[in-house]
Amino acid sequence: MAVELKEPKDFLYERKGPWPQPCPEHPFGESAGVIHVPFSEMIDWWLHVGSRYMTTLLYTPVAYIRGLLNPGLAEVSDHEFTEMLTNSMLAKFVKNVFDSKDREIFGDILHSEHIWICDFEPVIVVKTFKGIYASATKTLLRKTGQKFSVIQIYVDETKSHFTPGDGDGWELAKYYVLQGGALCSTLVVHPLLHFPMDAVNAITKTALPKDNIIFQLLYPHLRFTLYLEKAVLTFKTSLLMSKWWMPYAPYPGPYEGLRDLLVEGYEGIDHNFSYPPFKYQFEPEYIEGKYGEFHQAYFPVFRKFATNVLVDLTETEVFYITKWADYASTWVPGFPKGVELIRDRELLISTVAYFLFDVSVGHTVDHYNFGNMDIRKIPMRLRQAPPKKGEKITLDRKKLTKFWDFGKYEMARRLFFSETTKTRLIDTVYNFGKRNDKLQKYVVEFKNELRAVDKKLAADNAQFTPIDDIAASIQF
Numbered sequence: 208m209a210v211e212l213k214e215p216k217d218f219l220y221e222r223k224g225p226w227p228q229p230c231p232e233h234p235f236g237e238s239a240g241v242i243h244v245p246f247s248e249m250i251d252w253w254l255h256v257g258s259r260y261m262t263t264l265l266y267t268p269v270a271y272i273r274g275l276l277n278p279g280l281a282e283v284s285d286h287e288f289t290e291m292l293t294n295s296m297l298a299k300f301v302k303n304v305f306d307s308k309d310r311e312i313f314g315d316i317l318h319s320e321h322i323w324i325c326d327f328e329p330v331i332v333v334k335t336f337k338g339i340y341a342s343a344t345k346t347l348l349r350k351t352g353q354k355f356s357v358i359q360i361y362v363d364e365t366k367s368h369f370t371p372g373d374g375d376g377w378e379l380a381k382y383y384v385l386q387g388g389a390l391c392s393t394l395v396v397h398p399l400l401h402f403p404m405d406a407v408n409a410i411t412k413t414a415l416p417k418d419n420i421i422f423q424l425l426y427p428h429l430r431f432t433l434y435l436e437k438a439v440l441t442f443k444t445s446l447l448m449s450k451w452w453m454p455y456a457p458y459p460g461p462y463e464g465l466r467d468l469l470v471e472g473y474e475g476i477d478h479n480f481s482y483p484p485f486k487y488q489f490e491p492e493y494i495e496g497k498y499g500e501f502h503q504a505y506f507p508v509f510r511k512f513a514t515n516v517l518v519d520l521t522e523t524e525v526f527y528i529t530k531w532a533d534y535a536s537t538w539v540p541g542f543p544k545g546v547e548l549i550r551d552r553e554l555l556i557s558t559v560a561y562f563l564f565d566v567s568v569g570h571t572v573d574h575y576n577f578g579n580m581d582i583r584k585i586p587m588r589l590r591q592a593p594p595k596k597g598e599k600i601t602l603d604r605k606k607l608t609k610f611w612d613f614g615k616y617e618m619a620r621r622l623f624f625s626e627t628t629k630t631r632l633i634d635t636v637y638n639f640g641k642r643n644d645k646l647q648k649y650v651v652e653f654k655n656e657l658r659a660v661d662k663k664l665a666a667d668n669a670q671f672t673p674i675d676d677i678a679a680s681i682q683f
C-alpha cells in the first residue's frame with residue numbers, strides 16, 4: 208500500500224495552524240510559543256476556564272481580610288522545614304551533585320558522605336519592589352537511611368552561613384529558602400512541564416490527519432492548553448506582569464526579573480548541575496523520595512498504554528508521524544526527528560507516553576501539591592532583609608509580610624496555583640476510528656491500572672494527588 212496524501216479537510220483545522228513561533232516576549236531564551244490560537248479554542252477556554260477566573264476574583268475582599276486578621280507568617284519547625292523540602296514538590300530541587308560554586312561556598316563538608324543540596328540559585332535574577340527582599344540560597348541536607356535532616360543554609364545576599372543553633376537568624380534563613388522554593392517551583396521548573404509542550408500540541412493539531420493514531424491518542428490531552436499558555440505569556444493581565452494593582456500578583460518584584468526565572472529554567476544555569484538546559488524527556492526525571500515514587504509509579508502505565516495503542520501503523524500514518532516529529536524537533540530541544548522515531552519503536556512509545564504523562568499526572572501533581580501548601584509558611588514576599596551572620600537579628604513573624612501580600616498570594620493560589628481540573632484523565636474518551644473495536648479494551652485496562660496505582664500510592668503514603676483530581680490536559 209502506498210502513502211495516501213491527505214487533503215486539508217482531513218485535518219482538524221484544514222492544515223491552517225496553530226503553529227509554534229519564537230516566543231514574542233523572549234524569542235531567544237524561552238520555549239517556542241503558540242500565539243495564533245484558533246477562535247474555537249479561545250471560546251472553549253473562556254467558557255470553561257477564563258470564566259472561573261472571573262468568579263474566583265469575587266473572593267478578593269475575603270482574601271485581604273484574612274490577611275488583616277492574621278498577619279505575617281507561621282512558624283516552621285526544623286522538622287517541618289525538612290519535610291517541606293524533601294517530601295513535596297520541592298523535592299525536585301534536592302540533588303546530590305555539586306558544582307564548583309557549591310564547593311567554594313561549603314568546602315570540605317561536601318566530601319562527607321550522604322550530603323545533599325537544595326539549590327535555589329535562580330533567585331539571583333529576581334529584582335524586588337521597595338521594602339521587599341529576596342535572596343538565592345543553598346541548603347545542605349544529610350541523609351541517614353531514608354531520612355533527611357537540614358544541616359546548613361547559605362544565604363547568598365549576605366554571603367552568610369546559618370545552622371540550626373543560630374536562633375532568629377536561622378529562622379529567617381528558613382523563610383528565605385522557602386521563598387526560593389516558591390519562586391523556583393512556580394517560575395523555573397513547573398513551566399518546563401507547560402511551555403515546551405505547546406509546540407507539540409499545535410503541531411499535532413496541524414500536521415497530523417484526524418485519522419492518524421497519534422492524533423487520536425493525543426487529541427483528548429490537548430484541550431484548553433494553547434489559549435491558557437497564551438494568556439500566561441502574553442496577556443497584560445497575566446500575573447507574570449506583576450503590577451501593583453493586580454490583586455492576584457504575589458511575586459516580590461517586577462516582570463523583568465520574573466521572566467528571567469523562566470529563562471533560567473529553559474536555558475539552564477551554566478555550571479550549576481541542578482539546572483541543566485531543558486531537553487525533551489522520555490521518562491520522568493529522577494526525584495528523591497515519595498514525590499519521585501509517585502511519578503515513577505504512574506509512568507509505566509502510560510508506557511504500556513502507548514505500547515498497546517501504537518500497533519500496526521499504516522504506511523500513511525508512518526509518513527505523517529515522520530513529518531510531525533520533524534516539525535516538533537525543530538521547535539522542541541531533544542524531541543526526536545522523524546527518522547529516529549520510525550527506526551525505533553521503543554523511542555516512539557516513550558516519546559508519546561512521556562507527553563501524555565507530562566500534561567496529565569506530571570502537571571497536575573505539582574499544582575495539587577503546591578496549591579495545598581500553607582502560604583503562611585512558604586512566602587513569595589519577605590519584608591525583613593536577609594539575615595547576616597554576626598549581626599543581631601530579631602524576628603517578628605507578624606511583620607514579615609503585609610496583609611496585601613497574603614491577599615495577593617491567596618488569590619494567586621486560588622486562581623492559578625491550585626489544581627482546578629475541568630476534564631479528568633480518568634474520564635478521557637479516545638476515538639480510534641476504525642480501530643475502536645480493537646483498542647477500546649486497552650483504554651479500559653489503562654484506566655484500571657491508573658486506579659490500581661492510585662490505590663497503591665495511597666497505601667504507601669505517596670498519593671500526592673488522587674487519581675480523580677488529575678486533569679487530562681494542561682488546563683491550569
Ligand SMILES: [Fe+2]
Nearest residue numbers: 401570574683
Ligand atoms: Fe501548570
